[in-house]
Amino acid sequence: MIKVLEVNVDDHLYGGVYVLVKSIISNLPSNITADIAALEPFDDNKHIEEFNKNGSDVYYVGSKKNKILKQLDIYKNVKKIVKENKYDVVHLHSDVSHKILVSALASRSADKLIFHSHANDAEGRHLLIRRVFHKFCGLFLKKIPATYIATSSEAGKWMFPWADENQVTILGNGIDYQRFKFDAKKRKAKREELKIEDDILLIGLFGRLVPAKNPLYCIKILQSITEQESKIKLLCIGEGPLKDNFIMRLKEEGIEDYVLFVGNTDKIEDYYQAVDVLIMPSNFEGFGLVAVESQISGTPTIVSDNVSEKTKISDLISYVPIQEDTVDQWCGHLMKARSYVKHDVTNEIDKKYELQQFVKKIVEFYEQ
Numbered sequence: 001m002i003k004v005l006e007v008n009v010d011d012h013l014y015g016g017v018y019v020l021v022k023s024i025i026s027n028l029p030s031n032i033t034a035d036i037a038a039l040e041p042f043d044d045n046k047h048i049e050e051f052n053k054n055g056s057d058v059y060y061v062g063s064k065k066n067k068i069l070k071q072l073d074i075y076k077n078v079k080k081i082v083k084e085n086k087y088d089v090v091h092l093h094s095d096v097s098h099k100i101l102v103s104a105l106a107s108r109s110a111d112k113l114i115f116h117s118h119a120n121d122a123e124g125r126h127l128l129i130r131r132v133f134h135k136f137c138g139l140f141l142k143k144i145p146a147t148y149i150a151t152s153s154e155a156g157k158w159m160f161p162w163a164d165e166n167q168v169t170i171l172g173n174g175i176d177y178q179r180f181k182f183d184a185k186k187r188k189a190k191r192e193e194l195k196i197e198d199d200i201l202l203i204g205l206f207g208r209l210v211p212a213k214n215p216l217y218c219i220k221i222l223q224s225i226t227e228q229e230s231k232i233k234l235l236c237i238g239e240g241p242l243k244d245n246f247i248m249r250l251k252e253e254g255i256e257d258y259v260l261f262v263g264n265t266d267k268i269e270d271y272y273q274a275v276d277v278l279i280m281p282s283n284f285e286g287f288g289l290v291a292v293e294s295q296i297s298g299t300p301t302i303v304s305d306n307v308s309e310k311t312k313i314s315d316l317i318s319y320v321p322i323q324e325d326t327v328d329q330w331c332g333h334l335m336k337a338r339s340y341v342k343h344d345v346t347n348e349i350d351k352k353y354e355l356q357q358f359v360k361k362i363v364e365f366y367e368q
Contacts, residue, residue: 002366004034005087005110007078007103008094011047012040013208013239014264016289017093017118018047020173025054027359032366035085037061037078039099061103071102078106088112089366095119095286096130097137097159104144113146114365117159119286120152123212138162147365151287152308169365172310173289174358175296177351179269182298182344190274194260200231201338204275204299206268206290207282209240214304216242217281217322219249222258225331229338234259237271272297277337279330281322282306291317292353298345300337302330313350 009021025034035057042048048058061077063070082090090107091114092100100115107113122130138161148168150156156168196202207213218234226232236246236259243261250256262271272278278294280303291311294301301317311317320329351357 002032002089003085003087004032004089004091004366005037005082005085005107006034007037007090007092007107008039008099009036010038010040011042011044013210014266014268015208016173016286019289021093022051023174023176023355024359024362025051025056027355029363032363034091035059035081035087037081037103039074039103071098075102075106078103079109082107083109089114091116091366093118094159096122096134097141098133100159101137101141101144104141104146108144112366112368113144115141115146115148115159117148117150117155117286119212119284120154120158121212121284123210123284149365152285152310154308155286169361170310171358171361172287172292172353174355174362175289175292175353176355177296177346180272180293180296181346182342183273186270187273187342190270194235194274196233196274197231200233201229201277201334202275203232203234203334204237204271204278204294205234205280206237206271206278206294207280208238209236209242209246211242212283212285213240214281214283214322215240215246216249218279219246219253219255220324220327221279221281221330221334222250222255223253224327225334226255226258228331229335232258235271235275236261237263237265237268239264268293269297272299275299276340276342277302277334279334280304280307281330283322287311295345295349298342300333300340302333302337313352314345314348316345 006021011018037059039062041060051058059081061074063073087110089112090110092103093116094100095118142162148160150168160168205218209215277300282304285307288307288311291301291303295314295316304322305319318333
């Protein structure tokens with residue numbers, strides 16, 4: 001039996017790491033068990049119960065102390081559970097090096113450490129300080145023996161700048177293709193629930209409302225396209241610190257009636273069915289999971305050119321710059337999507353991110 005600890009996993013804003021680890025744990029073979037060490041508390045105990053049903057224990061290893069004392073608590077708590085539970089593998093997930101470093105130093109009693117990079121930049125306030133601190137911690141991180149995984153080559157260079165390309169395994173996220181497969185009945189039911197008429201072009205904006213996702217750029221797009229077409233709605237799935245500012249800006253421009261807010265959901269697949277086109281004007285992405293899920297659902301998908309081209313699994317996706325003078329390009333792609341008829345694209349898309357193949361590769365790392 002191989003025992004694995006997944007570190008830095010929580011359900012806050014339904015982030016990509018949470019979705020990924022949930023998928024991994026649900027599909028592990030019987031000879032591997034995995035528990036979770038959460039640096040932040042879970043928002044919904046229901047999600048902890050779901051992990052428990054899969055045989056996984058969830059440990060909260062953080063604290064509500066100041067940032068420095070919190071890191072000391074994380075170190076102490078991770079070290080304790082790794083030692084007591086005798087984990088064979090500790091799989092550390094993060095977008096910045098310091099979150100890996102503290103837990104890695106505490107996990108050295110495990111046989112194997114895996115560092116998994118999920119982003120290609122820091123996010124949040126005080127970006128310059130965060131980037132400098134990331135590089136500083138990297139000087140120590142590189143001295144700890146570990147296996148390196150990244151969601152994209154950009155994410156690999158961000159987290160492991162000292163490593164040669166052949167030292168970093170690039171793994172895009174694993175996706176359950178059947179979950180997102182187009183279903184006409186689900187589409188009809190969800191649009192009726194949302195009160196979206198057949199002639200409305202429903203645009204999806206799915207993801208956390210944070211600077212990295214650049215949701216405020218959508219206001220410019222919405223302003224422009226509503227000048228050409230009034231039968232438009234923007235469906236926003238997700239929460240985040242920019243939500244209040246986003247709503248305020250919509251009201252200032254007088255376009256708030258064009259927007260529907262749903263918040264977080266663990267039934268995201270139903271909303272992919274409902275939308276006619278999806279936009280993703282990100283400033284940066286470690287990978288761009290939403291872009292792949294969108295294509296699987298048969299939805300025309302317009303993303304910024306900051307999103308990795310590894311997300312291309314069909315001709316449904318377009319990569320567009322996010323500049324002041326490129327708003328018309330976004331609108332052009334949106335208007336083109338109006339004439340597209342959604343259908344099952346199972347036989348038309350690349351299956352390279354199929355969940356079972358991804359889990360198989362992760363299991364190989366655990367078993368090595």
